[in-house]
Amino acid sequence: MGHTTYSYGKTLLKIENVSLEYDGRPVLSGVSAEVKDILVPGRIQGQVVGILGPSGCGKTTLFRIIAGLMKPTSGLVTVNESGTPVRAGEVGVVAQTYPLFEHRTVLGNLMLAAGRKEKDSQVAKDKVMAYLREFGLEDKFNLYPAQLSGGQRQRCAILQQILCSEHFLLMDEPFSGLDLIMLEKTCELIAKVANMDELNTIIVVTHDVTAACSVADQLWLMGHGRGEDGETGPGSRIVKQHNLIDRDLCWEPGIITTAHFTDFVREVKEEFRSL
Protein backbone atom coordinates (compact mmCIF):
# COMPACT_ATOMS: atom_id res chain seq x y z
CA MET A 1 0.00 0.00 0.00
CA GLY A 2 1.48 3.36 -1.06
CA HIS A 3 2.11 5.98 1.58
CA THR A 4 0.66 9.32 0.44
CA THR A 5 2.98 12.28 0.88
CA TYR A 6 1.26 15.07 2.75
CA SER A 7 1.98 17.96 5.05
CA TYR A 8 -0.05 20.27 7.22
CA GLY A 9 -0.78 23.87 6.33
CA LYS A 10 -2.51 26.52 8.37
CA THR A 11 -4.97 25.86 11.16
CA LEU A 12 -8.52 25.95 9.84
CA LEU A 13 -10.51 25.31 12.99
CA LYS A 14 -9.44 25.41 16.61
CA ILE A 15 -11.33 24.28 19.68
CA GLU A 16 -9.62 25.60 22.79
CA ASN A 17 -10.49 24.20 26.20
CA VAL A 18 -14.24 24.33 25.61
CA SER A 19 -16.40 23.54 28.63
CA LEU A 20 -20.12 23.70 29.05
CA GLU A 21 -22.30 23.40 32.11
CA TYR A 22 -26.03 22.93 31.93
CA ASP A 23 -28.03 23.56 35.10
CA GLY A 24 -24.80 23.25 37.06
CA ARG A 25 -24.06 19.87 35.50
CA PRO A 26 -20.86 19.62 33.43
CA VAL A 27 -21.61 18.44 29.89
CA LEU A 28 -18.27 19.21 28.26
CA SER A 29 -15.00 19.57 30.17
CA GLY A 30 -12.00 21.10 28.48
CA VAL A 31 -12.54 19.95 24.89
CA SER A 32 -9.52 20.85 22.78
CA ALA A 33 -8.70 19.93 19.19
CA GLU A 34 -7.77 21.51 15.91
CA VAL A 35 -8.11 20.89 12.20
CA LYS A 36 -5.26 21.86 9.90
CA ASP A 37 -5.22 22.14 6.14
CA ILE A 38 -3.93 18.88 4.69
CA LEU A 39 -1.63 19.56 1.76
CA VAL A 40 -1.17 16.80 -0.79
CA PRO A 41 1.02 17.71 -3.76
CA GLY A 42 -0.80 17.78 -7.08
CA ARG A 43 -4.38 17.61 -5.88
CA ILE A 44 -7.08 19.39 -3.96
CA GLN A 45 -7.46 17.64 -0.64
CA GLY A 46 -10.14 18.64 1.83
CA GLN A 47 -10.36 17.54 5.45
CA VAL A 48 -12.83 15.10 7.00
CA VAL A 49 -12.98 14.67 10.76
CA GLY A 50 -15.08 12.00 12.40
CA ILE A 51 -16.30 12.65 15.95
CA LEU A 52 -17.20 9.38 17.59
CA GLY A 53 -18.79 8.89 20.92
CA PRO A 54 -21.57 7.04 22.70
CA SER A 55 -25.11 8.42 22.82
CA GLY A 56 -25.55 11.24 25.30
CA CYS A 57 -21.85 12.09 25.54
CA GLY A 58 -22.39 15.64 24.31
CA LYS A 59 -21.52 15.21 20.62
CA THR A 60 -24.46 17.27 19.45
CA THR A 61 -23.72 19.92 22.09
CA LEU A 62 -20.14 20.22 20.84
CA PHE A 63 -21.54 20.25 17.31
CA ARG A 64 -23.76 23.23 18.15
CA ILE A 65 -20.87 25.06 19.81
CA ILE A 66 -18.61 24.52 16.78
CA ALA A 67 -21.42 25.81 14.57
CA GLY A 68 -21.70 28.98 16.65
CA LEU A 69 -25.28 28.12 17.60
CA MET A 70 -24.44 27.82 21.29
CA LYS A 71 -21.95 29.61 23.50
CA PRO A 72 -19.72 27.49 25.73
CA THR A 73 -19.45 28.30 29.44
CA SER A 74 -15.72 28.75 28.86
CA GLY A 75 -13.27 28.19 26.05
CA LEU A 76 -13.24 29.27 22.43
CA VAL A 77 -13.89 27.94 18.93
CA THR A 78 -12.21 29.86 16.13
CA VAL A 79 -12.17 29.39 12.37
CA ASN A 80 -9.78 30.63 9.69
CA GLU A 81 -7.19 32.01 12.10
CA SER A 82 -9.58 34.86 12.84
CA GLY A 83 -9.06 34.57 16.59
CA THR A 84 -12.67 35.64 17.13
CA PRO A 85 -15.33 33.22 18.33
CA VAL A 86 -17.12 31.37 15.55
CA ARG A 87 -20.42 32.93 14.52
CA ALA A 88 -23.53 31.16 13.25
CA GLY A 89 -23.32 30.95 9.48
CA GLU A 90 -19.56 30.56 9.26
CA VAL A 91 -19.92 26.82 9.69
CA GLY A 92 -22.56 24.98 7.70
CA VAL A 93 -24.72 22.54 9.62
CA VAL A 94 -26.53 19.55 8.21
CA ALA A 95 -28.77 18.17 10.93
CA GLN A 96 -29.76 14.52 11.16
CA THR A 97 -33.25 15.11 9.76
CA TYR A 98 -31.97 17.24 6.86
CA PRO A 99 -34.22 20.19 7.62
CA LEU A 100 -35.17 22.43 4.71
CA PHE A 101 -37.72 25.19 4.43
CA GLU A 102 -40.79 23.20 3.50
CA HIS A 103 -42.56 26.27 2.09
CA ARG A 104 -39.83 26.81 -0.50
CA THR A 105 -38.97 24.71 -3.51
CA VAL A 106 -35.50 23.17 -3.91
CA LEU A 107 -34.48 26.19 -5.98
CA GLY A 108 -36.02 28.54 -3.40
CA ASN A 109 -34.14 26.86 -0.57
CA LEU A 110 -30.83 27.02 -2.43
CA MET A 111 -31.36 30.59 -3.67
CA LEU A 112 -31.99 31.64 -0.09
CA ALA A 113 -28.56 30.25 0.83
CA ALA A 114 -26.74 31.49 -2.27
CA GLY A 115 -28.29 34.94 -1.90
CA ARG A 116 -26.64 35.39 1.49
CA LYS A 117 -23.24 35.52 -0.17
CA GLU A 118 -24.03 36.58 -3.74
CA LYS A 119 -26.13 39.72 -4.15
CA ASP A 120 -26.55 39.41 -7.94
CA SER A 121 -29.53 37.05 -8.21
CA GLN A 122 -28.65 35.84 -11.72
CA VAL A 123 -25.11 34.93 -10.64
CA ALA A 124 -26.56 33.21 -7.56
CA LYS A 125 -29.03 31.27 -9.71
CA ASP A 126 -26.31 30.18 -12.16
CA LYS A 127 -24.24 28.95 -9.24
CA VAL A 128 -27.21 27.08 -7.76
CA MET A 129 -28.06 25.43 -11.09
CA ALA A 130 -24.42 24.40 -11.56
CA TYR A 131 -24.42 22.76 -8.11
CA LEU A 132 -27.76 21.07 -8.83
CA ARG A 133 -26.29 19.55 -12.01
CA GLU A 134 -23.16 18.49 -10.12
CA PHE A 135 -25.27 16.72 -7.48
CA GLY A 136 -27.79 15.19 -9.89
CA LEU A 137 -30.71 17.33 -8.76
CA GLU A 138 -31.15 19.53 -11.84
CA ASP A 139 -34.60 18.11 -12.63
CA LYS A 140 -35.78 18.51 -9.02
CA PHE A 141 -35.33 22.27 -8.72
CA ASN A 142 -39.04 22.96 -8.87
CA LEU A 143 -40.09 20.38 -6.27
CA TYR A 144 -40.88 21.02 -2.64
CA PRO A 145 -38.70 19.24 -0.04
CA ALA A 146 -41.62 16.94 0.85
CA GLN A 147 -41.48 15.59 -2.71
CA LEU A 148 -37.82 14.54 -2.49
CA SER A 149 -36.50 11.11 -1.59
CA GLY A 150 -34.28 10.74 1.49
CA GLY A 151 -31.07 10.81 -0.57
CA GLN A 152 -32.20 13.82 -2.63
CA ARG A 153 -33.17 15.68 0.52
CA GLN A 154 -29.76 14.92 2.04
CA ARG A 155 -27.96 16.30 -1.03
CA CYS A 156 -30.18 19.36 -1.09
CA ALA A 157 -29.51 20.07 2.61
CA ILE A 158 -25.76 19.70 2.05
CA LEU A 159 -25.85 21.96 -1.00
CA GLN A 160 -27.77 24.61 0.90
CA GLN A 161 -25.07 24.75 3.55
CA ILE A 162 -22.19 24.64 1.07
CA LEU A 163 -23.66 27.62 -0.77
CA CYS A 164 -23.68 29.70 2.39
CA SER A 165 -20.84 28.61 4.69
CA GLU A 166 -17.13 29.33 4.59
CA HIS A 167 -15.66 25.92 3.74
CA PHE A 168 -16.92 24.24 6.94
CA LEU A 169 -19.66 21.67 7.10
CA LEU A 170 -20.86 19.86 10.21
CA MET A 171 -22.94 16.76 9.67
CA ASP A 172 -24.92 15.26 12.53
CA GLU A 173 -25.36 11.48 12.27
CA PRO A 174 -25.35 11.39 8.44
CA PHE A 175 -25.21 7.57 8.44
CA SER A 176 -28.14 7.03 10.75
CA GLY A 177 -30.77 4.66 9.36
CA LEU A 178 -29.14 4.24 5.94
CA ASP A 179 -28.94 0.96 4.06
CA LEU A 180 -25.58 -0.26 2.78
CA ILE A 181 -25.86 1.36 -0.65
CA MET A 182 -27.04 4.70 0.71
CA LEU A 183 -24.27 4.58 3.30
CA GLU A 184 -21.64 4.13 0.58
CA LYS A 185 -23.20 6.92 -1.44
CA THR A 186 -23.17 9.22 1.59
CA CYS A 187 -19.47 8.46 2.19
CA GLU A 188 -18.76 9.24 -1.48
CA LEU A 189 -20.77 12.44 -1.21
CA ILE A 190 -18.81 13.55 1.88
CA ALA A 191 -15.49 12.87 0.13
CA LYS A 192 -16.72 14.70 -2.97
CA VAL A 193 -17.80 17.78 -1.01
CA ALA A 194 -14.58 17.79 1.03
CA ASN A 195 -12.43 17.67 -2.10
CA MET A 196 -14.26 20.45 -3.91
CA ASP A 197 -11.95 23.00 -2.28
CA GLU A 198 -8.59 22.76 -0.51
CA LEU A 199 -10.01 24.49 2.57
CA ASN A 200 -13.21 22.47 2.78
CA THR A 201 -13.53 20.77 6.14
CA ILE A 202 -16.27 18.36 6.99
CA ILE A 203 -16.88 17.26 10.55
CA VAL A 204 -19.04 14.19 10.84
CA VAL A 205 -20.61 13.51 14.22
CA THR A 206 -21.64 9.89 14.49
CA HIS A 207 -21.61 6.73 16.53
CA ASP A 208 -21.17 4.52 13.47
CA VAL A 209 -17.54 3.48 13.91
CA THR A 210 -17.09 1.73 10.55
CA ALA A 211 -18.63 4.52 8.50
CA ALA A 212 -16.64 7.17 10.36
CA CYS A 213 -13.37 5.26 9.81
CA SER A 214 -14.13 4.83 6.12
CA VAL A 215 -14.70 8.51 5.43
CA ALA A 216 -12.49 10.44 7.86
CA ASP A 217 -8.81 11.35 7.78
CA GLN A 218 -8.84 11.91 11.51
CA LEU A 219 -10.99 10.61 14.30
CA TRP A 220 -11.81 12.29 17.58
CA LEU A 221 -13.14 9.94 20.23
CA MET A 222 -15.41 11.70 22.69
CA GLY A 223 -16.38 10.48 26.09
CA HIS A 224 -16.02 11.08 29.79
CA GLY A 225 -12.67 9.32 29.93
CA ARG A 226 -11.47 7.44 32.98
CA GLY A 227 -8.96 8.52 35.56
CA GLU A 228 -6.36 6.24 37.15
CA ASP A 229 -8.94 5.24 39.73
CA GLY A 230 -11.19 3.98 36.91
CA GLU A 231 -13.86 6.60 37.64
CA THR A 232 -15.30 8.59 34.73
CA GLY A 233 -14.68 12.32 34.47
CA PRO A 234 -17.36 14.95 35.18
CA GLY A 235 -17.99 16.01 31.56
CA SER A 236 -17.09 14.78 28.10
CA ARG A 237 -13.91 15.65 26.29
CA ILE A 238 -11.92 14.37 23.36
CA VAL A 239 -10.31 11.37 24.92
CA LYS A 240 -8.28 10.19 21.94
CA GLN A 241 -7.41 11.25 18.41
CA HIS A 242 -6.42 9.00 15.51
CA ASN A 243 -4.62 10.17 12.41
CA LEU A 244 -5.84 7.82 9.68
CA ILE A 245 -3.45 9.21 7.06
CA ASP A 246 -0.41 8.09 9.03
CA ARG A 247 -1.98 4.66 9.36
CA ASP A 248 -2.56 4.40 5.60
CA LEU A 249 -6.29 4.22 6.15
CA CYS A 250 -7.64 6.90 3.90
CA TRP A 251 -7.77 8.11 0.30
CA GLU A 252 -7.21 4.55 -0.96
CA PRO A 253 -10.04 3.02 -3.02
CA GLY A 254 -11.37 -0.18 -1.49
CA ILE A 255 -9.58 0.41 1.81
CA ILE A 256 -12.57 -0.76 3.80
CA THR A 257 -12.21 -4.30 2.44
CA THR A 258 -8.65 -4.70 3.77
CA ALA A 259 -7.74 -6.57 6.94
CA HIS A 260 -5.77 -3.52 8.03
CA PHE A 261 -8.96 -1.43 8.03
CA THR A 262 -10.97 -4.14 9.79
CA ASP A 263 -8.32 -4.37 12.52
CA PHE A 264 -8.40 -0.62 12.98
CA VAL A 265 -12.20 -0.57 13.23
CA ARG A 266 -11.96 -3.34 15.85
CA GLU A 267 -9.41 -1.28 17.77
CA VAL A 268 -11.62 1.81 17.70
CA LYS A 269 -14.65 -0.21 18.75
CA GLU A 270 -12.70 -1.46 21.75
CA GLU A 271 -11.81 2.10 22.65
CA PHE A 272 -15.41 3.15 22.02
CA ARG A 273 -16.59 0.72 24.71
CA SER A 274 -14.41 2.39 27.32
CA LEU A 275 -15.45 5.95 26.47
Next chain:
Amino acid sequence: MNHAVAVFSPNAVLNKTAVRILVATQVVLVLLLWIFSPFVLLPKPTEVLGALGDLWEQGLGAELITSFLLNIQAIAVATVLSLLLAYATVMPFFRPIVALLSKLRFLSLVGLTFFFTLMARSGHELKLSLLVFSVSVFFVTGMADVIESVPKEMFDLARTLRMGEWRVVWEVIVLGQISKVFDVLRQNAAIGWMMLTMVEGIVRSEGGVGTVLLDQNHHFRLSAVFAIQLTILLLGLFQDYSIGLAKNMLCPWAVLTLERK
Protein backbone atom coordinates in the same frame (compact mmCIF):
# COMPACT_ATOMS: atom_id res chain seq x y z
CA MET B 1 -59.24 -4.56 0.84
CA ASN B 2 -63.02 -4.81 0.73
CA HIS B 3 -64.49 -1.30 1.17
CA ALA B 4 -66.98 -2.54 3.77
CA VAL B 5 -64.08 -3.83 5.87
CA ALA B 6 -61.85 -0.86 5.08
CA VAL B 7 -64.26 1.72 6.51
CA PHE B 8 -63.88 0.11 9.92
CA SER B 9 -60.12 -0.52 9.67
CA PRO B 10 -57.79 1.84 11.54
CA ASN B 11 -55.84 4.26 9.32
CA ALA B 12 -57.47 2.90 6.17
CA VAL B 13 -57.27 5.28 3.21
CA LEU B 14 -60.21 5.19 0.81
CA ASN B 15 -60.24 6.31 -2.81
CA LYS B 16 -62.35 9.34 -3.77
CA THR B 17 -65.30 7.31 -5.08
CA ALA B 18 -65.45 5.25 -1.89
CA VAL B 19 -65.34 8.44 0.21
CA ARG B 20 -68.22 9.92 -1.84
CA ILE B 21 -70.32 6.77 -1.41
CA LEU B 22 -69.55 6.75 2.32
CA VAL B 23 -70.58 10.39 2.78
CA ALA B 24 -73.72 9.99 0.66
CA THR B 25 -74.76 6.91 2.65
CA GLN B 26 -74.26 8.70 5.95
CA VAL B 27 -76.21 11.77 4.77
CA VAL B 28 -79.11 9.56 3.65
CA LEU B 29 -78.96 7.73 7.00
CA VAL B 30 -79.15 11.00 8.95
CA LEU B 31 -82.05 12.17 6.78
CA LEU B 32 -83.91 8.89 7.36
CA LEU B 33 -83.29 9.14 11.09
CA TRP B 34 -84.60 12.71 11.00
CA ILE B 35 -87.69 11.84 8.93
CA PHE B 36 -88.63 8.82 11.00
CA SER B 37 -87.58 10.25 14.36
CA PRO B 38 -90.04 9.39 17.16
CA PHE B 39 -89.47 12.78 18.86
CA VAL B 40 -92.60 14.77 18.18
CA LEU B 41 -90.96 18.10 18.98
CA LEU B 42 -88.35 17.63 16.28
CA PRO B 43 -89.65 19.36 13.14
CA LYS B 44 -89.70 17.28 9.98
CA PRO B 45 -87.55 18.27 6.97
CA THR B 46 -90.63 19.44 5.04
CA GLU B 47 -91.64 21.71 7.95
CA VAL B 48 -88.12 23.14 8.13
CA LEU B 49 -88.06 23.80 4.39
CA GLY B 50 -91.46 25.45 4.61
CA ALA B 51 -90.27 27.65 7.50
CA LEU B 52 -87.17 28.54 5.52
CA GLY B 53 -89.34 29.70 2.62
CA ASP B 54 -91.43 31.86 4.96
CA LEU B 55 -88.37 33.34 6.63
CA TRP B 56 -86.84 34.08 3.26
CA GLU B 57 -89.92 36.01 2.25
CA GLN B 58 -89.72 37.94 5.53
CA GLY B 59 -86.17 39.08 4.70
CA LEU B 60 -83.87 36.37 6.05
CA GLY B 61 -81.55 36.97 3.06
CA ALA B 62 -80.88 40.55 4.13
CA GLU B 63 -80.34 39.45 7.75
CA LEU B 64 -77.90 36.80 6.56
CA ILE B 65 -75.93 39.35 4.56
CA THR B 66 -75.78 41.65 7.62
CA SER B 67 -74.48 38.80 9.77
CA PHE B 68 -72.12 37.45 7.12
CA LEU B 69 -70.53 40.87 6.58
CA LEU B 70 -70.22 41.46 10.32
CA ASN B 71 -68.63 38.03 10.77
CA ILE B 72 -66.19 38.54 7.89
CA GLN B 73 -65.25 41.97 9.24
CA ALA B 74 -64.73 40.57 12.75
CA ILE B 75 -62.69 37.61 11.49
CA ALA B 76 -60.51 39.90 9.38
CA VAL B 77 -59.80 42.25 12.29
CA ALA B 78 -59.34 39.35 14.75
CA THR B 79 -56.96 37.60 12.34
CA VAL B 80 -54.75 40.65 11.90
CA LEU B 81 -54.75 41.44 15.63
CA SER B 82 -54.16 37.84 16.70
CA LEU B 83 -51.39 37.27 14.20
CA LEU B 84 -49.62 40.45 15.29
CA LEU B 85 -49.95 39.46 18.94
CA ALA B 86 -48.89 35.86 18.31
CA TYR B 87 -45.89 36.92 16.21
CA ALA B 88 -45.01 39.40 18.95
CA THR B 89 -44.39 36.45 21.28
CA VAL B 90 -40.97 36.11 19.63
CA MET B 91 -40.13 39.00 21.98
CA PRO B 92 -40.14 38.01 25.67
CA PHE B 93 -41.90 41.28 26.63
CA PHE B 94 -45.09 40.22 24.87
CA ARG B 95 -45.24 36.61 26.09
CA PRO B 96 -46.95 37.31 29.46
CA ILE B 97 -49.40 39.71 27.75
CA VAL B 98 -50.37 37.13 25.14
CA ALA B 99 -50.56 34.39 27.79
CA LEU B 100 -52.98 36.60 29.77
CA LEU B 101 -55.07 37.35 26.68
CA SER B 102 -55.22 33.66 25.93
CA LYS B 103 -56.62 32.97 29.41
CA LEU B 104 -59.46 35.44 28.80
CA ARG B 105 -61.16 32.85 26.60
CA PHE B 106 -62.66 31.41 29.78
CA LEU B 107 -64.66 34.59 30.37
CA SER B 108 -68.30 34.96 29.34
CA LEU B 109 -69.17 37.62 26.79
CA VAL B 110 -72.29 38.59 28.72
CA GLY B 111 -70.18 39.69 31.66
CA LEU B 112 -68.01 41.85 29.43
CA THR B 113 -70.78 43.61 27.52
CA PHE B 114 -70.91 46.52 29.95
CA PHE B 115 -67.22 47.39 29.46
CA PHE B 116 -67.44 47.10 25.70
CA THR B 117 -70.60 49.27 25.69
CA LEU B 118 -68.67 52.02 27.45
CA MET B 119 -65.97 51.90 24.80
CA ALA B 120 -68.08 51.47 21.65
CA ARG B 121 -69.59 54.43 19.78
CA SER B 122 -72.36 52.51 17.99
CA GLY B 123 -74.25 49.25 18.07
CA HIS B 124 -72.24 47.96 15.14
CA GLU B 125 -68.98 48.84 16.84
CA LEU B 126 -70.13 47.11 20.01
CA LYS B 127 -71.02 43.92 18.12
CA LEU B 128 -67.79 44.07 16.17
CA SER B 129 -65.64 44.59 19.25
CA LEU B 130 -67.39 41.78 21.15
CA LEU B 131 -66.90 39.41 18.22
CA VAL B 132 -63.30 40.46 17.65
CA PHE B 133 -62.55 39.90 21.31
CA SER B 134 -64.24 36.51 21.48
CA VAL B 135 -62.55 35.24 18.31
CA SER B 136 -59.15 36.76 19.08
CA VAL B 137 -58.71 35.08 22.45
CA PHE B 138 -59.06 31.69 20.75
CA PHE B 139 -57.11 32.67 17.63
CA VAL B 140 -54.15 34.02 19.58
CA THR B 141 -54.07 30.84 21.70
CA GLY B 142 -53.96 28.66 18.60
CA MET B 143 -51.31 30.74 16.85
CA ALA B 144 -49.13 31.09 19.94
CA ASP B 145 -49.18 27.27 20.21
CA VAL B 146 -48.20 26.98 16.54
CA ILE B 147 -45.25 29.33 17.06
CA GLU B 148 -44.18 27.60 20.25
CA SER B 149 -44.13 24.22 18.54
CA VAL B 150 -41.67 25.23 15.81
CA PRO B 151 -38.68 22.87 16.27
CA LYS B 152 -35.31 24.28 17.28
CA GLU B 153 -33.65 22.82 14.18
CA MET B 154 -35.62 25.20 11.95
CA PHE B 155 -34.25 28.19 13.86
CA ASP B 156 -30.78 26.62 13.65
CA LEU B 157 -31.19 26.16 9.91
CA ALA B 158 -32.07 29.82 9.41
CA ARG B 159 -29.18 30.97 11.61
CA THR B 160 -26.66 28.80 9.79
CA LEU B 161 -27.82 30.56 6.62
CA ARG B 162 -26.61 33.82 8.17
CA MET B 163 -30.03 35.25 8.82
CA GLY B 164 -30.46 37.95 11.42
CA GLU B 165 -33.05 37.26 14.11
CA TRP B 166 -35.81 39.30 12.41
CA ARG B 167 -35.18 37.45 9.16
CA VAL B 168 -35.31 34.19 11.13
CA VAL B 169 -38.72 35.24 12.44
CA TRP B 170 -39.92 36.08 8.91
CA GLU B 171 -38.64 32.86 7.33
CA VAL B 172 -39.31 30.33 10.09
CA ILE B 173 -42.36 31.73 11.83
CA VAL B 174 -44.23 33.96 9.40
CA LEU B 175 -43.60 32.16 6.09
CA GLY B 176 -42.78 28.74 7.56
CA GLN B 177 -46.03 28.50 9.53
CA ILE B 178 -48.35 30.26 7.10
CA SER B 179 -50.20 27.08 6.17
CA LYS B 180 -51.08 26.59 9.85
CA VAL B 181 -52.58 30.09 9.95
CA PHE B 182 -55.28 28.78 7.62
CA ASP B 183 -55.95 25.84 9.95
CA VAL B 184 -56.30 28.12 12.96
CA LEU B 185 -58.38 30.53 10.90
CA ARG B 186 -60.75 27.72 9.92
CA GLN B 187 -61.41 26.84 13.55
CA ASN B 188 -61.85 30.43 14.65
CA ALA B 189 -64.03 31.47 11.73
CA ALA B 190 -66.40 28.74 12.91
CA ILE B 191 -66.18 30.07 16.48
CA GLY B 192 -67.12 33.45 14.95
CA TRP B 193 -70.47 32.05 13.77
CA MET B 194 -71.11 30.50 17.18
CA MET B 195 -70.44 33.82 18.89
CA LEU B 196 -72.27 35.86 16.27
CA THR B 197 -75.73 34.70 17.27
CA MET B 198 -74.92 35.46 20.90
CA VAL B 199 -73.56 38.92 20.07
CA GLU B 200 -76.53 39.74 17.84
CA GLY B 201 -78.77 38.67 20.67
CA ILE B 202 -77.03 41.08 23.03
CA VAL B 203 -77.04 44.01 20.55
CA ARG B 204 -80.16 43.88 18.41
CA SER B 205 -79.95 47.32 16.80
CA GLU B 206 -78.79 46.14 13.36
CA GLY B 207 -80.74 42.91 13.28
CA GLY B 208 -78.94 39.96 11.77
CA VAL B 209 -79.54 36.26 11.71
CA GLY B 210 -78.77 35.92 15.44
CA THR B 211 -81.62 38.32 16.29
CA VAL B 212 -84.02 36.38 14.08
CA LEU B 213 -82.88 33.11 15.64
CA LEU B 214 -83.42 34.37 19.17
CA ASP B 215 -86.86 35.74 18.26
CA GLN B 216 -87.95 32.44 16.74
CA ASN B 217 -86.52 30.56 19.69
CA HIS B 218 -88.35 32.88 22.09
CA HIS B 219 -91.67 32.03 20.37
CA PHE B 220 -90.77 28.35 20.29
CA ARG B 221 -91.02 28.15 16.47
CA LEU B 222 -88.75 25.15 16.19
CA SER B 223 -89.15 24.73 12.43
CA ALA B 224 -87.89 28.27 11.91
CA VAL B 225 -85.07 27.75 14.42
CA PHE B 226 -83.99 24.63 12.54
CA ALA B 227 -84.26 26.47 9.22
CA ILE B 228 -81.95 29.24 10.48
CA GLN B 229 -79.51 26.77 11.98
CA LEU B 230 -79.43 24.87 8.69
CA THR B 231 -78.75 28.10 6.79
CA ILE B 232 -75.93 29.03 9.18
CA LEU B 233 -74.49 25.51 8.81
CA LEU B 234 -74.49 25.78 5.01
CA LEU B 235 -72.88 29.22 5.14
CA GLY B 236 -70.30 27.91 7.61
CA LEU B 237 -69.53 24.93 5.37
CA PHE B 238 -69.06 27.29 2.42
CA GLN B 239 -66.75 29.47 4.50
CA ASP B 240 -64.81 26.43 5.73
CA TYR B 241 -64.44 25.09 2.19
CA SER B 242 -63.29 28.49 0.91
CA ILE B 243 -60.58 28.75 3.58
CA GLY B 244 -59.47 25.17 2.84
CA LEU B 245 -59.36 25.93 -0.88
CA ALA B 246 -57.33 29.09 -0.27
CA LYS B 247 -54.88 27.07 1.84
CA ASN B 248 -54.45 24.42 -0.84
CA MET B 249 -53.91 27.07 -3.51
CA LEU B 250 -51.53 29.27 -1.54
CA CYS B 251 -49.69 26.57 0.43
CA PRO B 252 -49.48 23.53 -1.89
CA TRP B 253 -46.57 22.10 0.12
CA ALA B 254 -48.73 21.71 3.23
CA VAL B 255 -50.66 18.67 1.98
CA LEU B 256 -47.80 16.79 0.29
CA THR B 257 -46.95 14.62 3.27
CA LEU B 258 -50.47 13.94 4.48
CA GLU B 259 -51.78 10.41 4.34
CA ARG B 260 -55.38 11.56 3.98
CA LYS B 261 -55.30 14.45 1.54
